[in-house]
Amino acid sequence: MLLREVEYARPETIDEAVRLLSSREDARALAGGQSLVNVMKIRVAAPELVVDLNRIEELRGISAAADGSLVLGAMVTYDELIRSDAVRAARPILGEVALTIADVQVRNRGTVGGNLCVNDPTNHLPPLMATTGATMTIRSLEAERTVSSDEFFLGVYLTAVTPGEMLTRVTVPALAPGESDGWASVTLGKDGTGIVNVAATVAAGQARIAIGCVSAVPVVVEAEADEVSVRKAVADADLDPPSDVHASADFRRHLAQVLAWRAVGQALERTGA
Amino acid sequence: MPEPVSEQTISVEINGETYEQEVEARKLLVHFIRDVVDLTGTHVGCDTGNCGACTVLMDGKTIKSCMLLAIQADGATITTVEGLAAGGELTPLQRAFSASHALQCGYCTPGMLLSAAYLLEQNPHPSEEEIRRGIQGNICRCTGYVNIVEAIKSVAEGGGA
Numbered sequence: 193m194l195l196r197e198v199e200y201a202r203p204e205t206i207d208e209a210v211r212l213l214s215s216r217e218d219a220r221a222l223a224g225g226q227s228l229v230n231v232m233k234i235r236v237a238a239p240e241l242v243v244d245l246n247r248i249e250e251l252r253g254i255s256a257a258a259d260g261s262l263v264l265g266a267m268v269t270y271d272e273l274i275r276s277d278a279v280r281a282a283r284p285i286l287g288e289v290a291l292t293i294a295d296v297q298v299r300n301r302g303t304v305g306g307n308l309c310v311n312d313p314t315n316h317l318p319p320l321m322a323t324t325g326a327t328m329t330i331r332s333l334e335a336e337r338t339v340s341s342d343e344f345f346l347g348v349y350l351t352a353v354t355p356g357e358m359l360t361r362v363t364v365p366a367l368a369p370g371e372s373d374g375w376a377s378v379t380l381g382k383d384g385t386g387i388v389n390v391a392a393t394v395a396a397g398q399a400r401i402a403i404g405c406v407s408a409v410p411v412v413v414e415a416e417a418d419e420v421s422v423r424k425a426v427a428d429a430d431l432d433p434p435s436d437v438h439a440s441a442d443f444r445r446h447l448a449q450v451l452a453w454r455a456v457g458q459a460l461e462r463t464g465a
Numbered sequence: 466m467p468e469p470v471s472e473q474t475i476s477v478e479i480n481g482e483t484y485e486q487e488v489e490a491r492k493l494l495v496h497f498i499r500d501v502v503d504l505t506g507t508h509v510g511c512d513t514g515n516c517g518a519c520t521v522l523m524d525g526k527t528i529k530s531c532m533l534l535a536i537q538a539d540g541a542t543i544t545t546v547e548g549l550a551a552g553g554e555l556t557p558l559q560r561a562f563s564a565s566h567a568l569q570c571g572y573c574t575p576g577m578l579l580s581a582a583y584l585l586e587q588n589p590h591p592s593e594e595e596i597r598r599g600i601q602g603n604i605c606r607c608t609g610y611v612n613i614v615e616a617i618k619s620v621a622e623g624g625g626a
Contacts, residue, residue, distance in 0.1 A: 194512070199469035200490035200536050208466045215469075222537075229493070229532045230514050241469050242490075244537055271526075295602025296580060297517060300526040301533070383601060 195229075196238045203243060206250050206331055206360055212243045214333050214356035221245055221358050223267060223306035226298050251305070251360060254278050260366040262286075266305025266359045273304065282366035283324060285373035285391070289316050292383045305359045308344070311351050311409070318345055319391035319410040322402035323373065326364040332357045345409035371395040374458030376451040377404075380438060387439045388447040392455035394463060399456045401426070403448050406433035413452075422456050423449045475539035479504065480548030488535045495519040497535035498545060506546040506575045510604070517603035520576035521545050527583045529602070546575035549582065558582055558620050565616035569607030577603045581617045590621055 203209040213219045220239035222228055223246075231237040245251055251267035254276050262282045264273070270290040273279055279287045293299055293307075293316055307317040308328065321328070321341040329338045330353055344352045353359050367373070377389040389404035399417040402410040403426070415425035426449045433444035474487045479502055486501055498507045498521065510518030512531055519530040522544040549556050558581055561567070568574045577600060584591060584599030591599060596617045597610070605613060 194493065195491035197471060197489070198491045199471050200473070200534065201467050201469040202537075202539075203467055211466055212469070222534075225532050225534070225537075226514060229534070233493075233512065233531075242534075244534075246537060295517070296583070296599060297520055297527045297529045297602040298514070301528050 194233045196232070196235060198232070198239060199241045201241065201243050202247055203245075204247055204249075206248060206358070209243055209245060209248060209358055210331055210333050210356065212241070213358060216241045217355065219243055219355070221309070223309070224269065224301040224303040225306075226294075226302040227306060227310045227312070245305075245358070256282065256366075257363065262364045262366065264304050264362045264364065266303065266361055268304045270299040270302050270304075270307075274299065283364050283373070285324075285375060286320065286364065289320060289375050289391075292316070292377075292379075294383065304362055308362065309351055309353055309359055311345055311347075311349055313348055313408060314386045314389070314405045316386070316389060316404075319389055319402035319404040320373075320375070321345075321362070321364075322410045322412050323391040323393040323400050324364050325393075326362055328352070328359055329361045329363070330357050331360045336360075338363075341410070342412075348408045350408075368395060370463060372459045372462035374455040374460075374462070376454035376458065378447055378451065388433075388444055388451055390448065390451040390455040392452065392459050394456060394459040399459070401452050401456065403429075403431070403452065406431045406444055406448055415456075417456050417460055419453050419457075422453045426452045470536075473536055473539070475536055477535075477538050477540070478542045480544060481551075490534060490536050492535045493531055494521075494533040494535045494538050495530040497538070498530060498543070501535075504545050504547050508572055508575060510572065510576075515604065516573070517576045517580065518573055520579045520603060522579055522583060527580055527602075544579070546578055549578060556582070557623065558585070558617070561616040561620045561623075562613070565612045565619060567608060567612040567616035568605075573603055573605040573607075577605065577613060581613075581620075584617070585621060591617070593618065596621070 201212050219241040222242040222244045251265045255263045273290040274287045327338050328344045374392045378387045386405045392401045394417045402412050413425045415421040435441040472489045476485045508518035510516035514532045521530045
């Protein structure tokens, strides 16, 4: 037996879930479990209560808002993102990047909400939320609020979702005419953990770039969409990435520039510019 | 509102048979399958969600059963490697693994077979690249994957898993 003793509840509505999450100081939401169950095994996390979100229909499904934005339920899996025609039409980068997360089994279980709420600095979706202008909707017992990625990602494994709250949905604007997205990363092995991840969105010659793996939260820079400007903007961001066995801080700084331009370049190719 | 529980009776269909058992909330699905149901074909390799030796099909999709609590599988339909050869007759995929020498120690094989079966069900004619991506979540330390890919390819070409 590997996990510490834990209590378990399986709500069927968001209302029940936030009530359960508020009922204990140490209650945790269990989404796909592809991070939480593993950290419970090594007892980095040992919550008193896990609240299983898997049977809450309201958290499932991908729909379009009146303005064409994609509305992703927090429990949408990577596999559902990849297969979704609505995603392919409105913001194809989401499915393309989801296809490079880990492996088939993890993509069958892992969720959008889990990826964002864990906010591991190497996770794929946080930089994309920053470049696409996505908003996150958080529910508590009393209220619902919607925040931008700047407000959502606060630190390593830390987001605006406080104890007793939960992320319910993510709203991603559809690509505007002439706008396009790109992604570039260097990973540990094919589709492995990112050493540096970069997302970019380009519109009217301007690039919005979000760099993952180099800080606690995605680092956002803006630049004109040409190589010199992009590299300079990333250099001027004075990144202070970690050094580890996989890459030195210097190498990560170097990669950030190279990959930022690759991500912008990919976006530019798609606008036909 | 459902009351939190530390144990609960769950009902799970595994390989066509329904098992009703009380489980502790902390029990992992893989331990339920191996230790309670006594189907030991599903292996524990890394226990960290990387190696894929514990792969099973749950409600038609491959998952790593070391990253799910057994209590979460209440009401689910599961296929383990023992469920592939219904009636004792090996599937074409299993025969291909044997014919292509796609295993040495055999530890990864149950998970590998389920990932391959899932791949072929989703995509009956995968390219080599698609096959390699399809078994990305299953680590084999004996074969170098070449013969595993060959085995899957031979079934894809022969039609039907």
